[in-house]
Amino acid sequence: MTNPNHPLADAIREVTASVQKAIAEGYRSRMIDADDLVEVLLAIADHLDPPLPDATNHVDIPCPDCGESSVDRLIWIDDEFVRCVACGTIYPPAG
Ligand SMILES: [Zn+2]
Incomplete structure (x- = not known):
């Protein structure tokens, strides 16, 4: 018997949906590595216990896209762009 209102289940569903969206939009590869796994786990933890x-x-x-501004949740991918851990958007964080 599962509880549809369980916060952990909700957090996993929300993070999974955002990862699927990022894959569908091409921001994230279908090939996952250890960094991707860590990001997903941290995203679930942040949903349960927001920083x-x-x-x-x-x-x-x-x-x-989502308004994330924490430096811990915006990962530099090169000299100009960061990837938002929360939603997968890639953008330049400086003007
Ligand atoms: Zn975002």
Whole structure:
């Protein structure tokens, strides 16, 4: 018997949906590696226990798709672009 309102199940569903969206839109490869697994697990943990806002830990330009601004959740992929861990969007975080 599963409980449809279980917060862990909801968190996994939400993170899975965002990963599927990122794959569908081409932001994320279908080939997963250890980094992808870590990101997904941390995303689930953040859904269950959202990190406290910390003004000193935020970028000036948040994710244009979901508003994520924590430096811990925006991963540099090259000199100009970051990938948002929350939704998979890739964007330049500086003007
Ligand atoms: Zn985002």
